[in-house]
Amino acid sequence: MDGGASFLFGGIHFNRRKFAKDFSRFETKKKEIDDSSLVDIAIPEAEEEEPVAVSVKKRKRKTEVSESGDGISLFKTSKSAKAAKKDKEKPANERSKQKKKLNRQLERDSLLRKKYNVHVSGNNIPSPLDNFSELSSRFGCEAYLLRNLAELGFEEPTPIQRQAIPVLLSGRECFACAPTGSGKTLAFVCPMLMKLKHTSKDGIRAVILCPTRELAAQTTRECKKLAKGNKFYIKLMTKELARNADFSKVPCDILISTPLRLRLAIRKKKVNLSRVEYLVLDESDKLFELGLLKQIDSVVKACSNASVVRSLFSATLPDFVEDLARTIMHDAVRVIIGRKNSASETIKQKLVYAGSEEGKFLALRQSFTESLNPPVLIFVQSKERAKELYGELLCENIRVGAIHSDMSQAERENAVDNFRAGKTWVLIATDVIARGMDFKGINCVINYDFPDSSAAYIHRIGRCGRAGRSGEAITFYTEEDIPFLRNIANVMASSGCEVPSWIMVLPKKKWRKHRPGRGSVLAGPKDDMPKKKWKVKKADTRKTIINDEPEDEQE
């Protein structure tokens, strides 16, 4: 990904030789500062509970004064240096009182983090939230938002919300990794609404980037639910808007988009992002994959406001994304919930040997005969295989839908809506909906085709077992998949699932995208098997998948 990082650094290259003299002047100074900053740990003047009343417009990378057991800063900011000086002037007993108070706060923070499995690193990390009412006592949250949280039935913040919300409210940049279905959306939308306060005529002040249109649409809906009662203009970037709208005339406070659509609007000079104060990259590791990196780069550059606060959220955060993030972020706080890159612990995970491609359909039939417990989500590796399997299950009289990139936007939305509404019981999907989609109460995810990476596995199975619910994930594997089994088994073991011991001793395999040519799902068993009588109602409508115009988005 080196090439990738250089994108984001485009235009910030200095010729060190040419400017050697000037550099040496700064280097001496920097050394002096660094040395002096190691003197002692600054003690904050104010208690952390104080509401953060920093105006976003006036703020210039202001570091919140708060402490954490995990992230005590050895490097003083100019503010902390002043605080230390002032502190030295205070009587000794007052100083020791303050130190004790601070230590008690640090201890409380540390216990809370331990309780909720929150791991943090960075400088001066704000205390985690104990409950939602701290949003108003510490941060001056408005009543409408607390009311909305209550109406949505959110009684307690989830672990990621406990830590990421105060971090973002303190104006700090953040990269966060928390399991699927653990409420990351609220963790970035809530502070965004609180900081933006009200609608304004300044144009777009917040941007949320999502890798797929379905996720962008879902995030827009969530955002609107949370903003109910406050007149924010929250816009989803549609194809139409990206092509034709002039955003200087469209009222918009928060814009939610896929990278491709936003880049299109930037290129056409239809959108001005120079006033953006908050930029969220949701499913950031997906966005930082090579195919999307150029688009992300142009969005990051277009958000040119010097005090923009960027945040990255995902359930999987590979090291290269962290490294890349560090190059573009300023004094960021890293928040990890539980173990990094692990699956949700509420999902019962199972591996099923299907022998060969031919055996998969048999295994699927078998598992449906034993228990078809809808809603069930089935992942396959390609749109061709999605179409084939869809046809096969239709013939079996199963209420089935499909979603993949050969479908038009309306068809895709229809498939998702039917599944959400319970009109279809089984949804066959490619990885297009593997990330972020929040289907309530999916009972089972079946990886009909082995996932192409452990991240893909975590996101796919994470469509069930959300918000503390239980779920089941079944992964079929064939001979070709065996070399990659160990990687999935590691994920399973780290989330507490049982794994056959022979798998754990398989050689470790470096995992690049594993997408073998799998042939046809129709091959083999169909003719040999008697037709199964399902105890399910006949599907209302038998949808034909129309090969519409090719997608302008990546899957």
Ligand SMILES: Nc1ncnc2c1ncn2[C@@H]1O[C@H](COP(=O)(O)OP(=O)(O)OP(=O)(O)O)[C@@H](O)[C@H]1O
């Ligand atoms: N504090 C809360 N209490 C109860 N439920 C919550 C809370 N916060 C969020 N939820 C619910 O949890 C579900 C999952 O939330 P969300 O979609 O934000 O998860 P996520 O962490 O972004 O998952 P993914 O990694 O798959 O994108 C949603 O249905 C949401 O309404």
